[in-house]
Each structure stands twice: as structure tokens, then as C-alpha cells.
Amino acid sequence: xxxxxxxxxxxxxxxxxxxxxxxxxxxxxxxxxxxxxxxxxxxxxxxxxxxxxxxxxxxxxxxxxxxxxxxxxxxxxxxxxxxxxxxxxxxxxxxxxxxxxxxxxxxxxxxxxxxxxxxxxxxxxxxxxxxxxxxxxxxxxxxxxxxxxxxxxxxxxxxxxxxxxxxxxxxxxxxxxxxxxxxxxxxxxxxxxxxxxxxxxxxxxxxxxxxxxxxxxxxxxxxxxxxxxxxxxxxxxxxxxxxxxxxxxxxxxxxxxxx
Amino acid sequence: xxxxxxxxxxxxxxxxxxxxxxxxxxxxxxxxxxxxxxxxxxxxxxxxxxxxxxxxxxxxxxxxxxxxxxxxxxxxxxxxxxxxxxxxxxxxxxxxxxxxxxxxxxxxxxxxxxxxxxxxxxxxxxxxxxxxxxxxxxxxxxxxxxxxxxxxxxxxxxxxxxxxxxxxxxxxxxxxxxxxxxxxxxxxxxxxxxxxxxxxxxxxxxxxxxxxxxxxxxxxxxxxxxxxxxxxxxxxxxxxxxxxxxxxxxxxxxxxxxxxxxxxxxxxxxxxxxxxxxxxxxxxxxxxxxxxxxxxxxxxxxxxxxxxxxxxxxxxxxxxxxxxxxxxxxxxxxxxxxxxxxxxxxxxxxxxxxxxxxxxxxxxxxxxxxxxxxxxxxxxxxx
Ligand SMILES: Cc1cc2nc3c(=O)[nH]c(=O)nc-3n(C[C@H](O)[C@H](O)[C@H](O)COP(=O)(O)OP(=O)(O)OC[C@H]3O[C@@H](n4cnc5c(N)ncnc54)[C@H](O)[C@@H]3O)c2cc1C
Ligand SMILES: Cc1cc2nc3c(=O)[nH]c(=O)nc-3n(C[C@H](O)[C@H](O)[C@H](O)COP(=O)(O)OP(=O)(O)OC[C@H]3O[C@@H](n4cnc5c(N)ncnc54)[C@H](O)[C@@H]3O)c2cc1C
Numbered sequence: 108x109x110x111x112x113x114x115x116x117x118x119x120x121x122x123x124x125x126x127x128x129x130x131x132x133x134x135x136x137x138x139x140x141x142x143x144x145x146x147x148x149x150x151x152x153x154x155x156x157x158x159x160x161x162x163x164x165x166x167x168x169x170x171x172x173x174x175x176x177x178x179x180x181x182x183x184x185x186x187x188x189x190x191x192x193x194x195x196x197x198x199x200x201x202x203x204x205x206x207x208x209x210x211x212x213x214x215x216x217x218x219x220x221x222x223x224x225x226x227x228x229x230x231x232x233x234x235x236x237x238x239x240x241x242x243x244x245x246x247x248x249x250x251x252x253x254x255x256x257x258x259x260x261x262x263x264x265x266x267x268x269x270x271x272x273x274x275x276x277x278x279x280x281x282x283x284x285x286x287x288x289x290x291x292x293x294x295x296x297x298x299x300x301x302x303x304x305x306x307x308x309x310x311x312x313x314x315x316x317x318x319x320x321x322x323x324x325x326x327x328x329x330x331x332x333x334x335x336x337x338x339x340x341x342x343x344x345x346x347x348x349x350x351x352x353x354x355x356x357x358x359x360x361x362x363x364x365x366x
Numbered sequence: 367x368x369x370x371x372x373x374x375x376x377x378x379x380x381x382x383x384x385x386x387x388x389x390x391x392x393x394x395x396x397x398x399x400x401x402x403x404x405x406x407x408x409x410x411x412x413x414x415x416x417x418x419x420x421x422x423x424x425x426x427x428x429x430x431x432x433x434x435x436x437x438x439x440x441x442x443x444x445x446x447x448x449x450x451x452x453x454x455x456x457x458x459x460x461x462x463x464x465x466x467x468x469x470x471x472x473x474x475x476x477x478x479x480x481x482x483x484x485x486x487x488x489x490x491x492x493x494x495x496x497x498x499x500x501x502x503x504x505x506x507x508x509x510x511x512x513x514x515x516x517x518x519x520x521x522x523x524x525x526x527x528x529x530x531x532x533x534x535x536x537x538x539x540x541x542x543x544x545x546x547x548x549x550x551x552x553x554x555x556x557x558x559x560x561x562x563x564x565x566x567x568x569x570x571x572x573x574x575x576x577x578x579x580x581x582x583x584x585x586x587x588x589x590x591x592x593x594x595x596x597x598x599x600x601x602x603x604x605x606x607x608x609x610x611x612x613x614x615x616x617x618x619x620x621x622x623x624x625x626x627x628x629x630x631x632x633x634x635x636x637x638x639x640x641x642x643x644x645x646x647x648x649x650x651x652x653x654x655x656x657x658x659x660x661x662x663x664x665x666x667x668x669x670x671x672x673x674x675x676x677x678x679x680x681x682x683x684x685x686x687x688x689x690x691x692x693x694x695x696x697x698x699x700x701x702x703x704x705x706x707x708x709x710x711x712x713x714x715x716x717x718x719x720x721x722x723x724x725x726x727x728x729x730x731x732x733x734x735x736x737x738x739x740x741x742x743x744x745x746x747x748x749x
Contacts, residue, residue: 299382
């Protein structure tokens with residue numbers, strides 16, 4: 108089984124994040140980079156599938172040079188090898204372009220399953236799975252919290268607002284996961300030591316067969332025209348319980364139409 | 367705050383070790399620590415396999431199931447463990463740097479094969495018995511002895527203050543023989559060998575400390591560690607463990623400092639946060655300085671260790687300086703927290719009490735002062 112897991116490096120949600128004033132893109136140098144949280148679940152799921160069915164797990168990351176930190180961690184968790192798509196020409200790419208670039212890179216790795224997080228914590232478009240499966244012409248299973256492989260069939264349980272969907276598709280397929288799917292492992296120290304020796308292939312635009320005119324900030328289909336800080340959170344309302352606390356809570360919830 | 371940003375000098379691999387231990391400790395261990403400390407327990411049996419799975423046990427040793435990381439990576443791990451509790455770090459130190467290191471350095475191939483993989487996995491726990499009820503700083507004068515009986519050895523004596531003693535599957539016991547001090551591997555359950563816990567400690571409460579009694583304990587010839595004779599055997603292991611302590615102390619201090627900074631920002635008196643008073647800021651500034659210096663000292667000694675040039679005097683320097691720094695920081699932090707500083711709701715008094723043990727074990731402060739004093743003057747003031 109050729110399993111490719113898409114791993115994005117994002118700014119640590121615990122450090123202050125900001126957009127650059129000159130081109131309205133994310134200031135990736137300003138904050139510590141970490142693996143997008145949901146992608147850790149994607150990595151774990153990829154490793155589980157490999158442990159159950161054999162095969163190889165390849166990490167695919169598009170991002171600046173410092174994303175190697177995140178690649179290293181994914182390898183330390185147990186992935187076998189990595190492809191790092193890095194080129195100044197990719198900077199500022201929007202979701203449409205990102206999905207194109209990743210599609211091209213997938214052309215080099217091949218795949219039976221592409222696993223990715225259902226959303227990144229920095230851009231949060233949550234569209235990559237859909238765009239990729241459309242471009243690749245393969246089934247998409249999104250928001251999966253359970254995945255089972257049975258020969259060439261993939262069965263999954265999707266989380267929805269009303270409960271679960273059980274869906275089935277044939278491989279190859281694109282699967283995006285939610286955090287309920289598993290408990291990501293910590294990289295073991297043996298894994299950390301072994302990661303140093305695992306192959307990381309670095310691809311530029313030319314290597315991946317990416318048309319420079321279709322990627323990068325200047326060619327993006329979307330543009331950030333303005334941004335502003337989120338308004339400071341208003342002081343909460345404190346209600347003192349004078350024997351009528353329960354009634355007051357119910358009143359409050361009703362006023363907000365929660366009950 | 368971390369003005370010097372010492373960690374920027376870590377390699378990717380060392381940072382990954384740091385983040386892994388930090389994450390693991392925050393998720394699996396930190397929430398329980400105050401409770402363990404209060405109850406005077408440490409669930410060594412349950413935790414050991416988890417610590418082993420990560421690769422923390424004997425992580426800096428090579429082969430036999432050990433990860434073989436750099437000395438700095440090991441130090442960083444000790445720092446993150448001790449930021450949670452000195453008892454947790456002690457467990458890992460004793461297992462990896464004392465018991466496993468003794469077998470790794472001085473054991474036969476058979477002894478290594480029998481014990482190291484299981485100890486690395488946390489399936490077997492080890493302890494290290496050097497100190498005795500009547501011999502602490504002067505272990506060369508130990509009373510415990512081993513005599514030959516045919517090809518067997520028969521051990522008699524007692525060891526005191528032994529971390530992991532009653533939970534250990536194997537005790538590394540140092541005993542005098544006609545031929546000088548030798549190390550022996552004593553499996554738990556060997557007739558005549560008993561371990562009982564020391565209670566009523568007010569320090570390192572989340573750690574098992576025991577007394578070992580050896581009453582005509584009969585061991586086969588191959589229970590002896592073949593490759594070392596004399597006091598340099600146990601001292602060689604202690605130097606490893608001290609190295610971990612000089613990193614660990616930085617973690618304990620940092621944890622107190624963070625609690626103090628947080629408290630100083632949010633606690634209000636006289637109409638403003640106590641952090642806005644100059645006296646509080648002075649305390650915090652000195653704490654920042656002390657921890658920055660301790661962090662630099664640790665990294666410097668770690669790099670020397672990885673180069674293979676570190677000396678015992680340098681390790682003594684680090685243990686002396688960094689444990690002192692951590693104790694000073696803990697005490698200052700305690701004052702900033704006011705009355706809250708004496709409760710287990712905050713980590714400060716727990717660290718402060720723990721550090722009293724750290725000051726004493728692995729060579730007391732006085733012993734390290736004498737070591738440096740001897741190096742400085744060329745005069746031995748030990749006796
Ligand atoms: C603040 C901000 C706002 C943005 N707004 C928009 C916008 O409105 N429209 C737009 O088109 N673009 C936008 N972008 C650009 C966006 O960063 C890229 O398009 C991004 O690479 C893909 O979108 P996403 O991260 O939201 O993907 P999502 O679909 O949210 O991510 C899902 C998964 O895709 C995988 N993945 C995503 N990116 C990569 C990568 N580079 N390498 C490997 N795997 C990856 C990960 O597994 C991830 O969990 C914005 C960027 C920022 C910083
Ligand atoms: C929680 C805990 C866990 C421990 N775990 C272990 C373990 O796992 N294995 C193990 O073998 N030991 C262990 N120890 C023992 C520890 O190493 C000893 O306590 C330490 O070496 C000091 O010995 P002592 O307590 O007998 O003090 P002593 O040696 O009696 O010293 C008492 C005081 O006299 C001072 N002193 C002694 N000699 C001199 C001198 N020449 N000049 C000036 N001052 C001097 C000392 O510095 C000290 O202040 C542990 C101790 C504690 C508290």
C-alpha cells in the first residue's frame with residue numbers, strides 16, 4: 108500500500124500569529140512552526156494502515172525550508188520517507204494553487220491513499236481534500252473518524268452535524284480525518300534517531316513539473332484585500348447565585364436561543 | 367520569558383526530544399504529580415513501560431534496545447522531566463544513568479543481554495545501592511561485603527536511601543571484597559535480600575526510597591560485574607547521573623519561575639498587579655538571570671560531554687551551580703506566591719522541597735565544593 112500523508116507546517120497556535128503588512132500573507136518567520144494539529148492524526152492513521160496492511164508511508168509537505176522540522180517529526184513518528192516541495196515561486200499560493208502543486212507532486216510519488224487533515228489551523232479553508240480529489244479524479248472521503256481498508260475497498264465513518272455517515276469507495280482515494288479518529292503517538296527516541304537517516308527528497312517547481320505561471324501570490328485566484336485584528340473579547344456577565352442560579356442560567360440560555 | 371534563548375542553539379533532533387518529553391509529561395504525568403506527592407507514592411510499575419516506549423530509559427546508551435541519543439538530548443529530556451518533578455527525573459536517572467549505565471559500562475555480554483533490553487523497555491526496573499546507613503559521602507569506607515564461598519558470592523550488609531529500591535527487579539549493589547570494591551547484580555526475590563520503604567519524607571515524596579538489607583545473600587559467580595574494580599566503578603556511574611541533574615535542576619527552577627511570573631501578572635494588591643512593584647520585578651529579573659546562566663552552563667557541559675572531553679570537575683561545577691540556582695529561584699518564587707506558595711495547588715513548594723534532596727544526593731554540595739577546591743588549590747581537604 109502506497110500511503111501518502113499531507114503535512115502542513117503552521118505557526119504554533121500558542122504563539123501570536125500575524126499577517127505581513129506588505130503582501131497580506133502569513134508571517135511564517137515570526138512564529139515557531141509546528142505540524143498542523145489535525146495532520147498528526149493523519150500521520151497516525153497512515154501509520155496504522157501501514158501496520159495493518161503493509162506498505163510505505165510518504166510525507167508530502169509544501170512549505171518553506173524551515174518546514175523540515177515538521178517533516179523530521181513525521182519521520183520520527185514512523186513515516187518511511189518524505190517529499191518536500193519547496194520553491195520561492197510557491198510562496199503566497201492560495202488553495203486552488205496549493206491543490207495543483209500537490210497534485211503534481213503526487214504524480215511523482217504515486218499513491219493508493221492520500222490522507223490529510225480536514226482543516227489547517229492557519230488558513231482554515233478546509234477545501235484541500237475536495238480540490239485534490241477533483242483534480243486527481245478519485246473518490247473523496249472527508250471528515251472521517253473511522254477508516255477501514257478491505258482489499259481495494261475503503262470504508263469510513265464520517266462525522267456530520269446529525270450523526271455519522273457510513274461511506275465506501277474503491278482505492279485510490281483521498282481521505283481527510285478529524286481528531287476523533289485516533290490518538291497520535293509520540294515520536295520515540297529511537298524513531299527520532301532513525302529519522303535522521305530517512306530519505307527526504309526536495310522538489311522545486313521544475314522537478315515536480317509545476318508550471319510557474321500557475322502558482323504563487325501574483326497568480327493567485329484569491330487575494331486578501333484587507334484584514335483587521337479581532338475585536339477584544341467583551342467582559343463576560345457575572346451572575347451571582349442567590350438561590351435562583353438555575354433559573355438565571357435557563358433564562359440566559361433561552362435568551363440566546365440555545366434552549 | 368527566556369531572554370538568552372539558549373534553546374535556539376539546540377539541534378532539530380534535540381528540540382524534537384524536548385517537545386516530545388514536554389508533551390508527554392504535560393499530558394500523562396503533570397496532572398497527577400501533586401496528588402502523588404501528597405500521597406507519598408510513585409506508580410513506577412505503571413509508568414515504566416510508557417517511559418520505555420518513548421525511549422527515555424537509558425536513552426543515551428548505545429545498543430541493547432537503547433536509543434543512543436546525544437548527551438545534550440539526554441540532558442534536555444532530564445530538564446523537561448524535572449520541570450514536572452524531581453522524583454520523576456530521579457526515576458529515569460537511576461534507571462538509565464545508574465543501574466543501566468553500570469551494566470552497560472561494566473557488565474558481561476550476558477548480563478547486558480539479560481537486563482538492558484528489558485530495562486530500556488521499562489519491563490524491568492533497576493536500582494543502585496551505594497550509600498549505607500553509616501556511610502554516605504565516604505562510600506570508599508563501605509561496610510557491605512561479599513565473600514567467596516566456592517565459586518559463589520555471599521553478600522552481607524545494608525544500603526540506605528536507595529531510589530526505586532522496593533520496586534526494582536534488579537539491584538546493582540556495591541560491596542567490598544578481598545579484592546577491592548565490586549558491583550553485583552542482585553535480582554529481587556533472592557533469598558536474604560529485602561527492601562523496605564523509607565516513609566515520612568518531606569522531600570522527593572513522588573519517588574520510592576528504600577533500605578536494602580542483604581543477609582547472607584548467595585549469588586552465582588556470574589552475578590559480579592566483571593569489568594570494573596574499585597571505587598571508580600560507582601563513581602563512574604554517579605558522574606553520568608550528576609550530569610542529568612545539572613540539566614534537571616534548570617527544569618525545576620523554570621517551573622517555579624513560570625508559576626511566579628504568571629502569579630505576579632495576575633495577583634493584585636494595592637490596586638495593581640504585584641508584578642508592577644519594583645521589588646517583585648527585581649526578584650523576577652534575578653530569577654531570569656539565574657536560569658539563563660544555569661541553562662548556558664548545562665548546554666556548555668553537554669556539548670563538552672558529546673565531544674568526549676568533559677571532566678569530573680566540570681560536572682561538579684554544573685551540579686553545584688545549577689542546583690544552587692534552582693533552590694534560590696524556588697525560594698524567591700515561593701515568596702511571590704505568598705500564602706498560595708505553600709500549597710500543592712502550585713508546583714513551587716513541591717520543587718523547593720524536592721531540591722533539598724537533589725542538593726544532597728549524587729554528592730552533597732559540600733562534596734562538590736571540596737572537589738572544586740581540590741582542583742583549584744591542588745590540596746585535598748576531604749580528610
Ligand atoms: C490567513 C490566511 C487566509 C487565507 N485565505 C485563503 C482563502 O480565502 N482562499 C484561498 O484559496 N487561500 C487562502 N489562503 C492560502 C492558504 O494558506 C493555502 O491555500 C493553503 O496552502 C491551503 O489551504 P488550507 O491550509 O486552508 O487547507 P485546508 O484544506 O484547510 O487543509 C487541509 C489539509 O490539507 C493539507 N495541506 C494543506 N496545505 C498543505 C501544504 N502546503 N502542504 C501539505 N499539506 C497541506 C493538510 O493535511 C491539511 O490538514 C490563506 C492563507 C492564510 C494564511
Ligand atoms: C531522596 C534520596 C534518594 C537517594 N537515592 C540514592 C540511591 O539511589 N542510591 C544511593 O546509593 N544513594 C542514594 N541517596 C543517598 C545520597 O547519595 C546520600 O544521602 C549522600 O551521598 C550523602 O550521604 P549522607 O546522607 O550519609 O550524608 P553524610 O555523608 O553523613 O553527610 C552529612 C553532612 O556532612 C557533610 N560532609 C561529609 N563529609 C564531609 C567532608 N569531608 N567535609 C565537609 N563536609 C562533609 C555532608 O556534605 C553533609 O552536609 C539518596 C538520598 C536521598 C535523600
